[in-house]
Structure formats: structure tokens, C-alpha cells
Amino acid sequence: MIPYGRQDIRQEDVDSVVEVLQSDFLTQGPAVPAFEAAVAKATGAAHAVAVNSATSALHIACAALDLGPGDTLWTSPNTFVASANCARYCGAAVDFVDTDPVTANLCPGRLEDKLRKADRAGQLPKVIVPVHLTGLSCDMAAIGALARKYGVRVIEDASHAIGGRYGDKAVGACEHSDIAVFSYHPVKIVTSGEGGTAVTQDAALAHRMARLRSHGITRDPAEMTHPPDGPWYYQMIELGWNYRITDLCAALGHAQMARLDDYVARRNTLADRYDRLLGDLPVTLPGRSDGVLSAWHLYVVRVDAARHREIFEGLRARGIGVNLHYIPVHLQPYYRALGFAPGDFPEAERYYTEAISIPLYPAMTEAMQDEVVGALAAELTS
Known part of the structure; x- marks a missing residue:
């Protein structure tokens, strides 16, 4: 994994x-x-x-x-x-x-x-x-x-x-x-x-x-x-x-x-490479902002909501430890009990139905990254 x-x-x-x-x-x-x-x-x-x-x-x-x-x-x-x-x-x-x-x-x-x-x-x-x-x-x-x-x-x-x-x-x-x-x-x-x-x-x-x-x-x-x-x-x-x-x-x-700058630089290198490798696949890549250097804690792609769970589970079955960040807070039972409900914040809810965090960390190799991309491509085209 x-x-x-x-x-x-x-x-x-x-x-x-x-x-x-x-x-x-x-x-x-x-x-x-x-x-x-x-x-x-x-x-x-x-x-x-x-x-x-x-x-x-x-x-x-x-x-x-x-x-x-x-x-x-x-x-x-x-x-x-x-x-x-x-x-x-x-x-x-x-x-x-x-x-x-x-x-x-x-x-x-x-x-x-x-x-x-x-x-x-x-x-x-x-x-x-x-x-x-x-x-x-x-x-x-x-x-x-x-x-x-x-x-x-x-x-x-x-x-x-x-x-x-x-x-x-x-x-x-x-x-x-x-x-x-x-x-x-x-x-x-x-x-x-x-x-x-x-x-x-x-x-x-x-x-x-x-x-x-x-x-x-x-x-x-x-x-x-x-x-x-x-x-x-x-x-x-x-x-x-x-x-x-x-x-x-x-x-x-x-x-x-002492290694903070090196870690962030490596994460940016991997994120840029993901952008290139995933550019032709039917996914929405992470948004960027002019004048902002991301620390790239997470690399999140967005997929067709209708296939979201299928793709997520398929990636895990292929040994890719994807995750989801996050379930909108207002949909948690504690906050629903305070009066929040589905539909209150539609953009965050839409993101939740599409987002998948794929692996990204400094020790990740290009070969591992290629494996992630290959698995995602296979799921998207299956």
C-alpha cells in the first residue's frame, strides 16, 4: 500500500x-x-x-x-x-x-x-x-x-x-x-x-x-x-x-x-509532476492561486461524482492508500443537531462528492508516483 x-x-x-x-x-x-x-x-x-x-x-x-x-x-x-x-x-x-x-x-x-x-x-x-x-x-x-x-x-x-x-x-x-x-x-x-x-x-x-x-x-x-x-x-x-x-x-x-524548505520543495516538485501526468485524464486538478506557494500537504483530484466511491474503492483495492479530506463539518451529526442540514453549503458538499486525496509525501519516488497515476488512469477508464 x-x-x-x-x-x-x-x-x-x-x-x-x-x-x-x-x-x-x-x-x-x-x-x-x-x-x-x-x-x-x-x-x-x-x-x-x-x-x-x-x-x-x-x-x-x-x-x-x-x-x-x-x-x-x-x-x-x-x-x-x-x-x-x-x-x-x-x-x-x-x-x-x-x-x-x-x-x-x-x-x-x-x-x-x-x-x-x-x-x-x-x-x-x-x-x-x-x-x-x-x-x-x-x-x-x-x-x-x-x-x-x-x-x-x-x-x-x-x-x-x-x-x-x-x-x-x-x-x-x-x-x-x-x-x-x-x-x-x-x-x-x-x-x-x-x-x-x-x-x-x-x-x-x-x-x-x-x-x-x-x-x-x-x-x-x-x-x-x-x-x-x-x-x-x-x-x-x-x-x-x-x-x-x-x-x-x-x-x-x-x-x-531544519528540513522544512526541502520538504516543501519536494512536495511542490511532486505536485507539478502530478499536474503533468494527470493533465489528459478526466479529473479536475487542484486549484492554484497566483502569488501563493502551497506547502502541498495534500494533492486532491476531483472525479465524476457518479463514480466517486467506485474509483476510491478501486484505488484502495489496487494498493493506493487514498483518503478524503473532508466530510463537510456541518453534515456531522453533532452539527446537524445544532440546526445545520444538507444543502446549506452546496459548494463544500459538491467537493465532498468528488474529492480524492492521492499519495503525496517527500520520500515518495517517481516510480511510486507513476504507480499511483497508472492505477488512477485504469480506474477512470474501466
């Missing part, structure tokens, strides 16, 4: 983890700030806060922006459930903005229409979470301009997109957003096993997210409500969570960050 994604672990990664195992700190040690510094440098963000998953990063980002009961978060329906669930963790409501038919990202035109109507109704969201699906940045200049116009905060769900670029800036530079979030799950661009970071240019937001990841506790006397009892003293000044990343995971992530 050729998987749709796979981690690349090398001796330097193993050595970095072993070094931590032989050190004094397995958690809350020096590997975490080193990893954070590497992420901040790569993205151009002033601050990076590492946590145990991108889901946790989304949660503390929402909490740092004071999202709560009575507020609403808008995101794309074509994403993993975490992009919406982070609002529910804070007691906020969720709504969705339908996607662009070419990129499958949140559509700025539809966002503008929805914001205009929400403004008239006095029901503007507090936070928008655009999702950089497959590693391709959303049109952040357009989204950021709308957010500023309507007084809305922006969290980029860049879980797929570390190493990508939007214009002349790295994804995560937060030029058009308050916070951006990355994932380091094993199939992502770089991995820390499990882990995530929230990056920002805002020191106050970074400081609060760092506090929230560790129970809302501070050891800084300046933040305490009364003087400390002694050098051991700490205070929990707000409700937080145990979202800390271990030094083991951080060390792996730090080692992987």
Missing part, C-alpha cells in the same frame, strides 16, 4: 529525541523554547507558543481572543472538525462560509456577502477561521481587509500550510490575521509526533496563550493578586488547560524544522 501521507524520520531526528531522553528534562525543558524559536524564525512571527496539538492551539487562540458564550465563530465547512469545535469548547456558536469552487478554500466573495447581511442584522461573528486547505493559503489580503472593516478577529488554521507562502511572506507571518495555527501530526509537512503551535505578532496574545496552555497559572509576581508566599509560589489567575508539549515531541519537531 502506498499511503496518502507518511512521516520522514532520519537519524538526526532519532538523535534529538535520545538526547532529551538522556537529559534532565522530558517536559518543560529547553527543547520547547528551541522549537518555538525555530517556528517563529521560519514563519516570520514574533512569537510561537507550542502545545500538544493544533486542536489545542486553536482552543487557546480562541480563548486568548476572549471568544465565549454569546459570540460566534465562522469557518469553512470543508475542514477537519477541530476548526469549528474550538469555538464550541469556549461556549460560542459556530457558522460556516461556503468555499471557492477552484481552491476549495473559504470564499472571500461569499464571506463579504455574509458579513454584510450579518452587520445589518447585528449578528457579526467575533472570530473568523479561514482554513488553508491542502497547504494552499486562503486569500488572506481579502479576508483580512473584510475583518478590519467589520471589526472581526482572524485565526488562520494553517495546520496544512507551514512552509507555504502568501505573496512575499511566509504563512504564519500574520500580516492579515491575529494568530495562525500549525499542526505537526505525522502526515503533515513536519512532525513532532503530535503537536501544534500558535504564532502571532502580538506579545500580549502570545503571553496569554502560553499561560492558558498550562492551567492559567503564573509564577510572575507582577500578575498575581497578592504578594507570593515564597519562592515556590504560583497562582492560577484564569481557567486554562494542560496543553503542554513534551520536550521529546519538541526535539523531534525542532530537528524536522
Whole structure:
């Protein structure tokens, strides 16, 4: 089976983890700030806060922006459930903005229409979470301009997109957003096993997210409500969570960050080759955007909806580990119980009936890629 994604672990990664195992700190040690510094440098963000998953990063980002009961978060329906669930963790409501038919990202035109109507109704969201699906940045200049116009905060769900670029800036530079979030799950661009970071240019937001990841506790006397009892003293000044990343995971992530540019370059080479090899087949190739360098976490083709399941199952039977990203969030039972229904976001639903993620990862060889293309061609013409 050729998987749709796979981690690349090398001796330097193993050595970095072993070094931590032989050190004094397995958690809350020096590997975490080193990893954070590497992420901040790569993205151009002033601050990076590492946590145990991108889901946790989304949660503390929402909490740092004071999202709560009575507020609403808008995101794309074509994403993993975490992009919406982070609002529910804070007691906020969720709504969705339908996607662009070419990129499958949140559509700025539809966002503008929805914001205009929400403004008239006095029901503007507090936070928008655009999702950089497959590693391709959303049109952040357009989204950021709308957010500023309507007084809305922006969290980029860049879980797929570390190493990508939007214009002349790295994804995560937060030029058009308050916070951006990355994932380091094993199939992502770089991995820390499990882990995530929230990056920002805002020191106050970074400081609060760092506090929230560790129970809302501070050891800084300046933040305490009364003087400390002694050098051991700490205070929990707000409700937080145990979202800390271990030094083991951080060390792996730090080692992987040294190869970030190489990984993204290899993924782009493979994606360009897929475009050439698949150009004459009856599939819709992934959309691209001018001035945007995708990190190419996923390569998604779209096929005839009438044959979608047949082709998907046929590829798996041929040893091609395809997947589907994603089932629209509003169609999940939990969100249907909140009032969403089929037909609410037709573009995302159409994408779901056609999309197949085919294998793409840095260690993939051209021979493996040829096997994928051959299997897809055989299924399409059978």
C-alpha cells in the first residue's frame, strides 16, 4: 500500500529525541523554547507558543481572543472538525462560509456577502477561521481587509500550510490575521509526533496563550493578586488547560524544522509532476492561486461524482492508500443537531462528492508516483 501521507524520520531526528531522553528534562525543558524559536524564525512571527496539538492551539487562540458564550465563530465547512469545535469548547456558536469552487478554500466573495447581511442584522461573528486547505493559503489580503472593516478577529488554521507562502511572506507571518495555527501530526509537512503551535505578532496574545496552555497559572509576581508566599509560589489567575508539549515531541519537531524548505520543495516538485501526468485524464486538478506557494500537504483530484466511491474503492483495492479530506463539518451529526442540514453549503458538499486525496509525501519516488497515476488512469477508464 502506498499511503496518502507518511512521516520522514532520519537519524538526526532519532538523535534529538535520545538526547532529551538522556537529559534532565522530558517536559518543560529547553527543547520547547528551541522549537518555538525555530517556528517563529521560519514563519516570520514574533512569537510561537507550542502545545500538544493544533486542536489545542486553536482552543487557546480562541480563548486568548476572549471568544465565549454569546459570540460566534465562522469557518469553512470543508475542514477537519477541530476548526469549528474550538469555538464550541469556549461556549460560542459556530457558522460556516461556503468555499471557492477552484481552491476549495473559504470564499472571500461569499464571506463579504455574509458579513454584510450579518452587520445589518447585528449578528457579526467575533472570530473568523479561514482554513488553508491542502497547504494552499486562503486569500488572506481579502479576508483580512473584510475583518478590519467589520471589526472581526482572524485565526488562520494553517495546520496544512507551514512552509507555504502568501505573496512575499511566509504563512504564519500574520500580516492579515491575529494568530495562525500549525499542526505537526505525522502526515503533515513536519512532525513532532503530535503537536501544534500558535504564532502571532502580538506579545500580549502570545503571553496569554502560553499561560492558558498550562492551567492559567503564573509564577510572575507582577500578575498575581497578592504578594507570593515564597519562592515556590504560583497562582492560577484564569481557567486554562494542560496543553503542554513534551520536550521529546519538541526535539523531534525542532530537528524536522531544519528540513522544512526541502520538504516543501519536494512536495511542490511532486505536485507539478502530478499536474503533468494527470493533465489528459478526466479529473479536475487542484486549484492554484497566483502569488501563493502551497506547502502541498495534500494533492486532491476531483472525479465524476457518479463514480466517486467506485474509483476510491478501486484505488484502495489496487494498493493506493487514498483518503478524503473532508466530510463537510456541518453534515456531522453533532452539527446537524445544532440546526445545520444538507444543502446549506452546496459548494463544500459538491467537493465532498468528488474529492480524492492521492499519495503525496517527500520520500515518495517517481516510480511510486507513476504507480499511483497508472492505477488512477485504469480506474477512470474501466
